[in-house]
Amino acid sequence: MTRVLPRLFCFVVLLYVAAVTHAADVKTIAGNHTDGFSGDGGPAVDAAVSQPFGVVIGPDKALYVCQVGSHVVRRIDMQTHTITTVAGTGEPGYSGNGGPATAAKLNEPYEVRFDKSGNMFFVEMINNIVRRVDAKTGVISLVAGTGEKGFSGDGGPAVKATFHRPHSIALDNSGNLYICDIGNHRVRKVELASGIVTTFSGTGERKPTPDGAKTSGTPLDGPRALDFDGKHSLILALREGNAVYRMDLQHGTLHHLAGTGKNGYTGDGGPAKMAKLSGPKGVALGPNGDIYLADTESHTVRVIRADSGNIETIVGDGKKGDGPDGDPLKCRMDRPHGVFVDDAGKVYIGDSSNHRVRVFTP
Numbered sequence: 001m002t003r004v005l006p007r008l009f010c011f012v013v014l015l016y017v018a019a020v021t022h023a024a025d026v027k028t029i030a031g032n033h034t035d036g037f038s039g040d041g042g043p044a045v046d047a048a049v050s051q052p053f054g055v056v057i058g059p060d061k062a063l064y065v066c067q068v069g070s071h072v073v074r075r076i077d078m079q080t081h082t083i084t085t086v087a088g089t090g091e092p093g094y095s096g097n098g099g100p101a102t103a104a105k106l107n108e109p110y111e112v113r114f115d116k117s118g119n120m121f122f123v124e125m126i127n128n129i130v131r132r133v134d135a136k137t138g139v140i141s142l143v144a145g146t147g148e149k150g151f152s153g154d155g156g157p158a159v160k161a162t163f164h165r166p167h168s169i170a171l172d173n174s175g176n177l178y179i180c181d182i183g184n185h186r187v188r189k190v191e192l193a194s195g196i197v198t199t200f201s202g203t204g205e206r207k208p209t210p211d212g213a214k215t216s217g218t219p220l221d222g223p224r225a226l227d228f229d230g231k232h233s234l235i236l237a238l239r240e241g242n243a244v245y246r247m248d249l250q251h252g253t254l255h256h257l258a259g260t261g262k263n264g265y266t267g268d269g270g271p272a273k274m275a276k277l278s279g280p281k282g283v284a285l286g287p288n289g290d291i292y293l294a295d296t297e298s299h300t301v302r303v304i305r306a307d308s309g310n311i312e313t314i315v316g317d318g319k320k321g322d323g324p325d326g327d328p329l330k331c332r333m334d335r336p337h338g339v340f341v342d343d344a345g346k347v348y349i350g351d352s353s354n355h356r357v358r359v360f361t362p
Helices: 004-021
Strands: 025-030 052-057 063-067 072-076 083-087 109-114 120-124 129-133 140-144 166-171 176-181 186-191 196-201 223-228 233-238 243-248 253-258 280-285 291-295 300-304 311-315 338-341 347-351 356-361
Touching: 025 063, 052 109, 052 347, 052 356, 063 109, 063 347, 072 109, 083 120, 109 166, 120 166, 129 166, 140 176, 140 186, 176 223, 186 223, 233 280, 253 291, 291 338, 291 347, 311 347, 311 356
Parallel strands: 052 338, 166 223, 223 280, 280 338
Antiparallel strands: 025 356, 052 063, 063 072, 072 083, 109 120, 120 129, 129 140, 166 176, 176 186, 186 196, 223 233, 233 243, 243 253, 280 291, 291 300, 300 311, 338 347, 347 356
16 A cells, blocks of 8 residues: 555656646647638638638637738627627628628738727728628728828818828727838837827838837838727837837837847747747737747747746747647648737737637646
């Protein structure tokens, strides 16, 4: 009996250690690896989900996905796992303002967000616009852009302004919409109450961004992805600049958080400021202040820890591939773009070139 108990104890300890070591998990929740558009009304994992980019949990607790390759925004019910289309016809184009969002033609919707009233906003990169879908009526309308590519309109109505390949959007608590106007190397701001657009940050020049500089009049090299912290800051990822900054909305200043500015995949376990990033195209804040990155060209999702400022990889190993599901560090991806973190700390990933949506459970 004295021998059995120690052996049993050791076995239990080993099981516990194994459970702790492999507690994290990654799973495919949408997409069958097909570059197409199919599956409405059925299981999301059986649907063709072409190039999923922006992902977000909406006010109804469903997951919304921008499908760049098929020009639609889709909704995944997280209880039934059924997928449906909420905007777009599947054909590229620009039409439908004033009518049902599902009858409108979109052109590469990249990112989707919701305001406090449940209205859905999304940006269309090739149309150079931002549109809104009314929560009550489902009617789509124009918020910013004319459909033409360019840089104009600051100080006037956003619907008469031109943008150059806008990619990411964020909404703050004061009724402002921020747009990563990537081709113009600027972040622009639309006051939704008045509809007026201005340049919030960036000069149009591709130059380094000094730490602590003012948001106004400071260059940004490839502002690609934005997220709002729910208080008074935006988190900004620079794709060409291979860096992450915090934009303090109260003081109008920029603060360097991650990336040396050089392209690469290094630095895990150390200070994020000393790490090399590889074209980050998605950014999201976790409930505890951790910052998650879709580090696109390294095919990984990485996290900057709020408590230490260190960076680590949570999904992927730096090499391109497709899974397998299970151990996150053995699950390879192919140019992920979208990332979103829910209140429970689950990380939703648009694994773009694999045509899948995955979820990381810590």
